[in-house]
Amino acid sequence: MRFIDEYRASDLSAYLAEQIARISVTPVRIMEVCGSHTVSIFRNGIRALLPDTITLLSGPGCPVCVTAQGEIDAMIGLSEIDDVIIVTFGDMLRVPGTSCSLMQVRSEGRDVRVVYSCEDALSIADANPDRRVVFLGIGFETTAPLIASTILSAKQAGLKNFSVFSAHKRVPEVLAALMAYKDLAIDGLILPGHVSMVIGKRAYWPLYAEYPRPYVIAGFEPVDILNAILLIVGQIEAKAPRLKNAYPRAVSIAGNKRAQEMMASVFQPSDANWRGLGRLAGSGLKIRRHLEAFDAEKIFQMHVSEQCELEGCDCGKVLLGLKTPPECPLYKKVCTPSYPVGPCMVSSEGTCGAYYRYAEK
Amino acid sequence: MCLAIPSKVVRIEDGCGIVDVDGVRRKVNIQLLSDVSVGDYIIVHAGYGLHKIDARTANEALALLRAASSLLNGPHP
Numbered sequence: 001m002r003f004i005d006e007y008r009a010s011d012l013s014a015y016l017a018e019q020i021a022r023i024s025v026t027p028v029r030i031m032e033v034c035g036s037h038t039v040s041i042f043r044n045g046i047r048a049l050l051p052d053t054i055t056l057l058s059g060p061g062c063p064v065c066v067t068a069q070g071e072i073d074a075m076i077g078l079s080e081i082d083d084v085i086i087v088t089f090g091d092m093l094r095v096p097g098t099s100c101s102l103m104q105v106r107s108e109g110r111d112v113r114v115v116y117s118c119e120d121a122l123s124i125a126d127a128n129p130d131r132r133v134v135f136l137g138i139g140f141e142t143t144a145p146l147i148a149s150t151i152l153s154a155k156q157a158g159l160k161n162f163s164v165f166s167a168h169k170r171v172p173e174v175l176a177a178l179m180a181y182k183d184l185a186i187d188g189l190i191l192p193g194h195v196s197m198v199i200g201k202r203a204y205w206p207l208y209a210e211y212p213r214p215y216v217i218a219g220f221e222p223v224d225i226l227n228a229i230l231l232i233v234g235q236i237e238a239k240a241p242r243l244k245n246a247y248p249r250a251v252s253i254a255g256n257k258r259a260q261e262m263m264a265s266v267f268q269p270s271d272a273n274w275r276g277l278g279r280l281a282g283s284g285l286k287i288r289r290h291l292e293a294f295d296a297e298k299i300f301q302m303h304v305s306e307q308c309e310l311e312g313c314d315c316g317k318v319l320l321g322l323k324t325p326p327e328c329p330l331y332k333k334v335c336t337p338s339y340p341v342g343p344c345m346v347s348s349e350g351t352c353g354a355y356y357r358y359a360e361k
Numbered sequence: 362m363c364l365a366i367p368s369k370v371v372r373i374e375d376g377c378g379i380v381d382v383d384g385v386r387r388k389v390n391i392q393l394l395s396d397v398s399v400g401d402y403i404i405v406h407a408g409y410g411l412h413k414i415d416a417r418t419a420n421e422a423l424a425l426l427r428a429a430s431s432l433l434n435g436p437h438p
Binding site for chain 1: 366408422
């Protein structure tokens with residue numbers, strides 16, 4: 001396929017890996033902050049191509065995984081209201097709440113439906129006028145504009161039985177929290193390609209100004225990721241940190257302005273709870289007041305607890321790169337993809353799930 | 362979850378794009394893009410086009426990488 005196959009070329013990957021090995025002297029810790037990067041790194045065996053000087057850490061880049069426990073419990077609580085139909089992306093279905101998952105409540109007869117696009121929720125609302133349809137809004141800036149657009153379409157169509165529970169998170173804000181986290185000692189970041197496609201390279205300028213390190217926006221194929229690592233290592237060796245866009249086929253300086261405007265017209269920044277990081281100022285998105293007729297939190301007067309972690313589960317530490325999955329006492333013993341305890345094992349992009357499927361094989 | 366795929370626009374119908382990914386056709390909401398034409402490659406996430414690939418920029422960046430690698434390893438066939 002065009003714009004994919006060229007970036008899987010093994011000769012280019014081999015060249016980039018050779019270059020990395022040639023220039024890398026200083027031991028470095030590089031974090032990728034996107035679940036799709038995590039999966040691609042495992043699937044393509046990228047760790048095996050890198051010299052011992054480079055440690056890759058997986059960060060809080062899987063939206064399902066960073067969703068706080070209180071938010072997940074609140075979503076499951078919504079599904080137990082009699083006239084409610086929950087509509088969600090598939091990733092959320094098996095995420096364990098404190099007592100059960102959406103999959104379990106569905107097996108008990110509650111109405112939980114999975115869609116590919118959030119727009120599909122509107123047809124469900126239209127077809128069920130006597131029920132209330134709630135879409136679970138999780139995701140970063142890649143997904144938030146789509147959900148914003150759906151809310152505006154619902155308004156335009158005059159739908160009275162559609163709302164969104166917005167648990168969206170913002171990437172630049174969490175990156176600043178990560179760089180401030182002393183125990184982590186991150187030398188450089190591989191920045192998420194598709195979040196950057198929406199917010200643009202310029203969204204990271206404040207981060208770079210406050211913590212000048214090598215930051216490289218990367219695509220998702222092996223050539224993209226190795227090229228990003230080469231750029232980061234080169235900057236570290238030259239002691240010249242830069243913010244660079246190594247995914248120019250998808251990312252511009254300004255990003256997608258229409259998507260940004262759509263997001264800004266529907267959502268306003270709010271404080272948000274993150275698994276692993278706790279409450280971070282301005283790191284979430286809530287529905288603006290003039291659209292509160294579509295805000296599930298207002299309609300159902302939801303009480304969302306402040307709880308961020310699930311007791312006994314180390315997902316929070318895994319999300320920060322403070323622990324690798326095998327260092328969690330539950331990993332592979334109690335917690336497996338068939339019987340997940342924490343969200344990092346459930347999601348296809350979770351670090352534990354990726355480890356289980358691809359590592360140690 | 363932010364997975365997004367480059368997809369070729371094969372038709373535009375009632376303001377929606379029809380894309381082809383390896384033979385599979387799908388309707389895509391293109392209201393977040395300006396100026397999409399048949400033949401363009403757009404990056405699609407959860408049913409929405411979020412970016413139109415600038416083929417020239419993409420080809421130039423790839424050519425640069427290719428040139429660097431052939432300096433070291435000799436020209437490619």
